[in-house]
Every structure is written in structure tokens, then in C-alpha cells.
Amino acid sequence: GAVVSQHPSWVICKSGTSVKIECRSLDFQATTMFWYRQFPKQSLMLMATSNEGSKATYEQGVEKDKFLINHASLTLSTLTVTSAHPEDSSFYICSAISGANTEAFFGQGTRLTVV
Amino acid sequence: DAKTTQPPSMDCAEGRAANLPCNHSTISGNEYVYWYRQIHSQGPQYIIHGLKNNETNEMASLIITEDRKSSTLILPHATLRDTAVYYCIGTGTASKLTFGTGTRLQVTL
16 A cells, blocks of 8 residues: 655654644655544544645644644645644644545654653 | 444454444445554554445455445454454545544454
């Protein structure tokens, strides 16, 4: 299957700082990427949909000014958590689809800890 | 996405078949049944999907009832590496997935 890579795999940051997470499709062009968040012992919750060259679409309750998404190319989307707080500590996961849209491929996830 | 119901947990002995059920009684005619699994602290992994017919690939088999109200994912020879949370999703699009609580499969020696 296609490969989606996230970087970093884990990050620790101080409260009030910003942290950027990258999601790359390594062997295909991703027209659309999705960002999910998963708290411990819970399921994945969709945060936003990111289309190359256009603004991201955020799910209800997700602050677009806090979670900045940029999808500048067909192989890269970034999620920036701005002014991070301890409650933003979570497992962030991206997925990507090509134009064929047969299945979504997921990155390995990024564990963010805000101290 | 269609509402799906799965048992919260199941156990399976290594080497035996693991049969994971999923109810999706409200699934519409154009919605597929997708199965993903998530091994601890990793991203979800695609397993298989189907619309009406039974499907098989190198990982698993998917049996969909004729009325499409339920399905079963079959891992023919479970190994310890198959221990994971398995998600059944009914959706018309493979991209924007809504994950439920899934079934936590524990494979034991």
C-alpha cells in the first residue's frame, strides 16, 4: 500500500509555544489529507480536511486559529498547534487519499505532550 | 456514515480464526463496509472493504450478509501481532472516515 509519513513521531513542548507536525505522502500525490486527534483510550476524532492549494475545512468545535493547517503541495500537509496547552496533549494522526479514493492511508501518528 | 455496533472486546487463541462481528443495520445502498485496525500507538491500517459480495485479501476475509445489515471480519490464523483495535466503518467515501469505539482483539498464546 501507499506510504504516509508523519514527523515528528513524538514531541514535547512547553505551554504557550507552537509546534508543527508534518504529514507527507511518500509515493503518491495526495489531493486531500485529513487530520485526526486521539485522546487516551478514545477513538480517533476528525479535526479537519485539507485540500491542496485551498483552505482547510474544520469540524465543528475545532478552533481553526489554534490548529493551523497548510497543504502547500500534493505531498505535504502541516498541522501547527499554536499556543499549546496541556489539554492539547494528544495523539495526532493524518491520513491521505489520492484521486482514486479507494482507501485512506494513515501516518504513524505524532504524540504531542505539552508541559 | 452509517452507525455501526461492535463488541468492545474479544479474545482469540493464537493460530485460531478470529471472527469479528459488526452490525450496520442502517447502512445505505451506496455505502461500503470498511475495516481498519489500530495497533497500540500507531496509525490505523487498512484491512479490507466490500459493498455486497464477500471479499478476501492477504490479510483477511470479509463476509457481508445478504441484507447488508451485518458483516464479519475473519482473520484466518490469528497471531500475537494481530492484537489491536478493529474498526468497522460504513461509509460512501473512503476518505473522510468516522471511527467508532471498535473491538479490542486480544490474541493469546
